[in-house]
Amino acid sequence: MPKLNLDDFLPYRLSIASNRVSSAIATAYQSLFGLKIPEWRLIAVIAEGEGMTQQALGSATRMDKVTVSRAAIALYGRGLVQRKPNPDDQRSHLLSLTAAGKALYDSVTPKALALEKQVFAGFSAAEIAMFRGLLDRVEASAEKIDPE
Template identity: 70%
Template sequence: MTRLRLDDFLPYRLSIASNRVSNVVATTYQAMFGLRIPEWRLIAVLAESGGMTQQALGGRTRMDKVTVSRAAIALAERGLVERQPNPGDQRSHLLTLSVEGRRLYEQVAPKALEMEARMFAAFSSDELATLRAMLDRMEAAAEAVERQSRD
């Protein structure tokens, strides 16, 4: 029988690496901008995509409904996002960045890129391209397994 060893189990290792990177990012964003990771994710997605429903934000960020809702409420309370009626579905609202939210994004984005550069400075451009391609393949494989599990 094959024995499971966590240090060799790739899903575990990916989770640990992701948590470590997220913790570094979270500490920095909290100290500099008063943002938690879910809040930053919503800001970044809204900056790139424009108005979106909370459901669409959950799908895009892979965060659950409660996490998205809490982040959206916190951002709205700070005046960083605005809720507007959704012309395509009267039961939902579109969230968009406010002027202040856009301004904050313009401050955070360069810091995010700087942090990424620092974390991956020891990797060559070819290694980073390979890592990105592998992440794309892992996400696609996970999506395929999810689909099979639902069928």
């Protein structure tokens, strides 16, 4: 019977790398902007496509319903998002950024891009392009196993 060594198990290594990067970014977002990672993800996704339901946000961010709901409540409480009736479904609301939410997005975005640059500073443009391609392939392969 084969033995599993976590340090050689790629799903584990991918998770560890993701957690380390997220933790480093979360520290910066929390200290500079008072944002948790799920809150920033919602702001970023809403900024890309105004008027989204929480269900659509969950799909776009790959976060569970509870995490999306908590982040949306926190952002609403801070006046960063607003809720509008959904003309297509009276049981849900569309979330969009308020002026304060847009201003925060405009403040966070340069820092997010700088953090990305810092994390990948030791990589060439070709390596980053290859890494993006590999991530796309990993995600597509995982989706075949668990399409959600």
